[in-house]
Amino acid sequence: MNPGELDRRITFYVATRSQQANNEIYETWAVHGKRWAKIEHVGESEVYENERLQVESNVKFTIHYERINQSDYRITYNNKTYNINSITPIEGRKMYLEINCNSTSITNFKT
Numbered sequence: 001m002n003p004g005e006l007d008r009r010i011t012f013y014v015a016t017r018s019q020q021a022n023n024e025i026y027e028t029w030a031v032h033g034k035r036w037a038k039i040e041h042v043g044e045s046e047v048y049e050n051e052r053l054q055v056e057s058n059v060k061f062t063i064h065y066e067r068i069n070q071s072d073y074r075i076t077y078n079n080k081t082y083n084i085n086s087i088t089p090i091e092g093r094k095m096y097l098e099i100n101c102n103s104t105s106i107t108n109f110k111t
Helices: none
Strands: 008-019 025-049 052-064 073-077 080-090 096-108
Touching (some): 025 073, 052 080
Antiparallel strands (some): 052 096, 073 080
């Protein structure tokens, strides 16, 4: 892979969880850091039901290798938040990570 292809800036957020006095778990997201990434749009699906449009975008981010636990992180890019579905090391020797993500947006048409 050509490192020059990592030309988009993404932001990683990490989940922090704390237990409240009523024993409920409260989850917040804090910026973990910004990374350069290659972005590939894998596909998109739309479902229209009950006067509401749900669009799911699937994206693949490629970044330099680092240790990431997919359940504790999410990514933002272009004002959209992406949930991490899978993380795969690519090109051996821990050079890069391929991160498959999805983002869901819902539009209501009911007036």
